[in-house]
Amino acid sequence: MKNTKSIIKIVIILFLFTTAFIPKICFGAFQKPQKAKNGMVVTVSTPASLVGVQILKDGGNAVDAAVAVGFALAVTYPYAGNIGGGGFMVIHLNNGKNTTIDFREKAPLRATRDMYLDKDGNYTPSLSKEGATSVGVPGSVAGLICALKRYGTMPLEKVIQPAIDLAEKGWRLDDRTVAAFIKNLENFKKYPSSYKIFSKDGKPYLEGEIFKQPDLAWTLEQIKENGTDGFYKGKVADLLIKQIKEFGGIISHKDLIKYKPVERKPVISTYRGHKIVSMPPPSSGGIILAEMLNILENYHFNPNEWGSSIYYHKLVEAMKYAYADRSVHLGDADFYPVPQKGLLSKEYAKSIFLKIGNKATPSSSIKAGNPMRYQESTETTHYSIYDKYGNAVSVTTTLNSAFGNKIVVEGAGFLLNNEMDDFSSKPGVPNQFGLIGGEGNSIQPEKRMLSSMTPTIILKDGKPYIVIGSPGGSTIITTVMQVILNCIDFNMDIQTAIDMPRIHHQWLPDKIFFEKYAVNLDTAEKLRALGYKLADIRKSFRILGIAEGIMIDNTNHIIYGASDPRGGGSAEGY
Ligand code: GLY
Numbered sequence: 001m002k003n004t005k006s007i008i009k010i011v012i013i014l015f016l017f018t019t020a021f022i023p024k025i026c027f028g029a030f031q032k033p034q035k036a037k038n039g040m041v042v043t044v045s046t047p048a049s050l051v052g053v054q055i056l057k058d059g060g061n062a063v064d065a066a067v068a069v070g071f072a073l074a075v076t077y078p079y080a081g082n083i084g085g086g087g088f089m090v091i092h093l094n095n096g097k098n099t100t101i102d103f104r105e106k107a108p109l110r111a112t113r114d115m116y117l118d119k120d121g122n123y124t125p126s127l128s129k130e131g132a133t134s135v136g137v138p139g140s141v142a143g144l145i146c147a148l149k150r151y152g153t154m155p156l157e158k159v160i161q162p163a164i165d166l167a168e169k170g171w172r173l174d175d176r177t178v179a180a181f182i183k184n185l186e187n188f189k190k191y192p193s194s195y196k197i198f199s200k201d202g203k204p205y206l207e208g209e210i211f212k213q214p215d216l217a218w219t220l221e222q223i224k225e226n227g228t229d230g231f232y233k234g235k236v237a238d239l240l241i242k243q244i245k246e247f248g249g250i251i252s253h254k255d256l257i258k259y260k261p262v263e264r265k266p267v268i269s270t271y272r273g274h275k276i277v278s279m280p281p282p283s284s285g286g287i288i289l290a291e292m293l294n295i296l297e298n299y300h301f302n303p304n305e306w307g308s309s310i311y312y313h314k315l316v317e318a319m320k321y322a323y324a325d326r327s328v329h330l331g332d333a334d335f336y337p338v339p340q341k342g343l344l345s346k347e348y349a350k351s352i353f354l355k356i357g358n359k360a361t362p363s364s365s366i367k368a369g370n371p372m373r374y375q376e377s378t379e380t381t382h383y384s385i386y387d388k389y390g391n392a393v394s395v396t397t398t399l400n401s402a403f404g405n406k407i408v409v410e411g412a413g414f415l416l417n418n419e420m421d422d423f424s425s426k427p428g429v430p431n432q433f434g435l436i437g438g439e440g441n442s443i444q445p446e447k448r449m450l451s452s453m454t455p456t457i458i459l460k461d462g463k464p465y466i467v468i469g470s471p472g473g474s475t476i477i478t479t480v481m482q483v484i485l486n487c488i489d490f491n492m493d494i495q496t497a498i499d500m501p502r503i504h505h506q507w508l509p510d511k512i513f514f515e516k517y518a519v520n521l522d523t524a525e526k527l528r529a530l531g532y533k534l535a536d537i538r539k540s541f542r543i544l545g546i547a548e549g550i551m552i553d554n555t556n557h558i559i560y561g562a563s564d565p566r567g568g569g570s571a572e573g574y
């Protein structure tokens with residue numbers, strides 16, 4: 001009798017356990033994208049997504065919302081959101097115009113080609129990655145205000161106010177932000193201006209506590225009252241330059257006054273009948289994405305080959321050839337003749353496709369190609385926005401490393417970037433992402449450092465279909481590409497396309513990086529048999545990118561938003 005009772009008890013417990021957890025496990029693995037009828041904002045930070053969607057509800061367009069989100073992320077995602085860094089914005093307007101705003105940081109006027117080499121010509125990575133010497137002239141404030149003036153509809157006071165409120169009144173800290181503060185506490189300790197903000201007199205913040213940033217609120221007020229002059233001139237500029245000088249940096253008032261964002265023509269390519277609108281140099285993102293897609297367009301993917309060695313072989317070979325080209329042919333096109341037409345040519349891609357055999361080609365025997373013959377024909381964050389008027393905006397913005405160079409400007413409350421590390425300090429020597437660059441990306445005064453940021457909008461029949469982008473330094477471009485393939489070739493919804501595990505190859509080092517679950521034992525064995533080396537998953541990238549995307553079903557007028565579970569954000573629609 002006692003035994004029967006215990007068995008019944010166990011059965012009941014098991015029943016409760018399974019019914020309580022099975023649905024959660026299933027839906028956790030197959031999340032549905034958020035659905036909306038009017039507009040959608042997807043960012044890595046929920047308070048920032050909510051700011052953006054409120055601007056859309058108030059009648060603002062996608063650019064208004066993008067500018068509001070840009071300022072809000074500087075408050076709620078200090079990890080990469082910023083006013084002390086830079087970024088890129090890709091815009092599709094409902095009148096059919098596609099354009100981009102480049103607000104990438106610049107090398108200071110006093111920068112020199114060999115500024116990070118010692119007297120024996122050896123590269124000193126700490127100088128380009130840490131301290132005031134690593135800072136590029138910030139572009140975010142000028143870029144956001146330029147986008148608002150040219151393509152927004154709301155006044156600056158309206159779109160910056162939510163960020164001021166969040167900084168002044170505070171916002172509730174989530175577990176990821178607290179963990180990021182704690183992880184970086186030792187670094188912040190080196191700079192009293194940072195330590196006092198990201199800890200409570202040395203004690204770590206706790207999840208759920210309200211985090212206020214009064215100095216940052218003051219800086220945002222200066223921008224609200226004076227526009228770009230509120231940042232690049234006056235009291236904020238004085239504090240910034242004082243801080244830079246104190247730590248031995250070379251940025252001057254003249255650098256700040258001279259900073260201008262640039263509106264550039266996007267890189268336009270096609271993939272299986274879709275138009276891909278992405279970022280031109282100084283980002284390598286748009287061109288390298290297009291080159292990889294152009295190579296892969298020559299294949300027909302079988303619906304069942306996703307995740308197989310055959311599938312990864314095709315992807316990895318395309319990645320290797322494109323990243324080899326990146327290392328030689330890409331740089332700031334205002335300073336270096338980037339062979340853009342050749343790199344984007346379908347014939348050039350076909351010539352690479354024809355070289356790809358059934359086995360791995362060692363990276364040592366892959367060299368950058370000669371696209372000129374075809375002339376005739378990072379920690380970072382991304383957000384995607386679509387509005388009820390049919391405008392789409394895709395923005396990737398960065399401080400480079402997590403929390404940039406970790407230095408908060410005393411009295412002004414914002415973090416500085418360490419973007420100078422994206423230059424090739426010594427051609428042939430890798431940067432923090434292991435990327436190797438050439439002369440095209442060498443340091444020159446006022447030049448913009450090469451980026452991998454790939455904010456992208458995909459059009460189908462002339463209308464926005466996918467808005468996508470990601471952080472992740474060198475892994476950004478391959479992340480964006482895999483989400484696009486998942487949607488277009490494998491018919492996945494935007495959430496599944498983002499959730500699926502990813503791989504990455506960047507030519508050098510010659511190994512496949514992969515996320516947990518991306519490569520199973522059988523696939524790994526077959527890839528090795530094809531001649532591939534696999535990175536040690538315990539010692540390499542933990543995650544590949546944090547994609548934030550939107551997919552628009554123009555037939556049924558439904559907007560789908562998906563925030564990457566690798567980050568901590570949300571898709572907010574209405
Ligand atoms: N700092 C990362 C990138 O711009 O690609």
